[in-house]
Amino acid sequence: MSLPKRIIRVMPHEDNLRYFNVTIDGPSGSPYEGGKFKLELFLPDDYPMLAPKVRFLTKIYHPNIDRLGRICLDVLKANWSPALQVRTILLSIQALLSSPNPDDPLANEVAEEWKSNEQNAIKTAREWTERFAQ
């Protein structure tokens, strides 16, 4: 049995141990498959009482991620719990890539497109993945 493919990489920053460079592989079966998405993750002073701050650095076409890379995810905001960890948060973000939720949008235009013409939106997401996330 071979080891599973590496899917999420986390490296602490040399100068600041609260700052992490993260790479998430686009989940298979999603329009982000084959892409490598860079994120930055920062643990605030009050971590784990406050959620880590996470932002996409790679451009991505997704209804819950805006063009500044900010992520609309409940566990990063109101539903944060100190028992969650960097590991669980990054898994949630990867799951968000697998199942976009246009009914709770952050990027309104993307969400509109997703609702009115899903085929086209998925096509655009795939194109963006090829263009920006390689």
Added chain:
Amino acid sequence: MDIIAQELDQLELETRGQEESANRALLASQGEPSSTFKSENVSVASPPNSSGYDMTDSLDEAPIDLRTLVYVSIPEHLNCPICQLPFINPYTTICGHTFCRTCILETFKSPLGNKCPLDRIELNYKEERQETEEKNYNDIFPAPIILSNITDDLQVRCLNASRGCKWIGPRWSIKQHLVNSCDHTRFPCEHELDGGQVCGKLTERRFLGDNCPHELFDCAKCGEKINIVSEEHHLKNECTKNFHKCNGCNLEFPEKMFESHESYCEKIHVRCPGKQYGCEWRGSREVLSQIHSSECVFVKLSGYFELQEAKMSDLVDENKMLKSQISTILDSITQGKMTNLGYSLQLEEIMDRDRSTDPGRLFDNLQDKDYIQLMMELEVLKTDLNRLRSLASEFELNKQLVTAVANENIQIKDELHNQTAALSSMRQQIQFMLLDRRRLRSKLIDAEATPSPKESSSGRFTNKL
């Protein structure tokens, strides 16, 4: 599920180490300022790696930060879900989860508020309880004592490990070790200087003696000013005249250069790099590089061995992850629930299935949507039932009709029998009459010999028949 499990494994492998090291670094950095400040007071010549435990206050109150301890091994189940370290003063919630006291109380002040961080159940808690209030008002209480005992028994390393202390012992005894026996704990030096002042420099216990360990004297080798505290460091890293003879090339080098010399001396005796796989050979580095390494079977095989070892350790890691996952799943099953905190995918709750077989609790977790659907199904069933009822009554009517017809049939059959009987009696009568006629005829033939006038009438009779 499989994919998620795999991902989890992988991620765990990758992030765990980093997260832990980061945690430790953070914790260490929080405790850092005071210790660096103190080390500035100490003489410049003191060894550089001096982070450890210092006794500056009275013996009774020596605060030890248990969170900076390094554990020999940590059973995962004894880790607080919040700080990810073995429990310190564990408290348990009414929902059955356990946290360090400080961790859960800190959580209550965070945006999450008075909720369990694992299942978000509301917890009642008041920091200052009034005497008049009900006793069991709080939803968190000290965990069973056995848990504290187990965590207190975990093996830890001495806080002075970086100063050279090799002590390993149970967590409950660390304070006693640091205060009473560890040679590397630093105390303020109490010796009086020439001017009548107290020296006050922080000094490890092993240097404290009758004389002030900070009194300077000349190094026996190079003549530089040193003291007892800095002697070891000086001889090893600074002194230029502390010569040491190399066993290989018989040349003398200062101690501080010896390590680098050892790494390149061609004559020094070394062991074969294949010794971990069983090669017994030892000899000078020269011979090794020129002759032995090209001959040794173990060296040739070492590449293969390393590959196997890497694979093996991968598998061991994987096995460990899987085991821990299984135990987590078993735990959640025994607790009767699967918490899927942090995962957007819904895990199916096993208990729900059991519940659905119990009619009394069937409606416990119905939502409006389910209710409406059920009502609609009920309506459909009702109309079906009505239709069936009308069909049944129709069927009853048909049945009556059929029995009536059958009765009639029997009557007709009887009548038919009567008719047949009448018919057969008539046939007998006719046969009797025919016989009678033949007899008459034969009489007539007898009489024909003597012709008679009756012949014409009998001929008419035959014609009629």
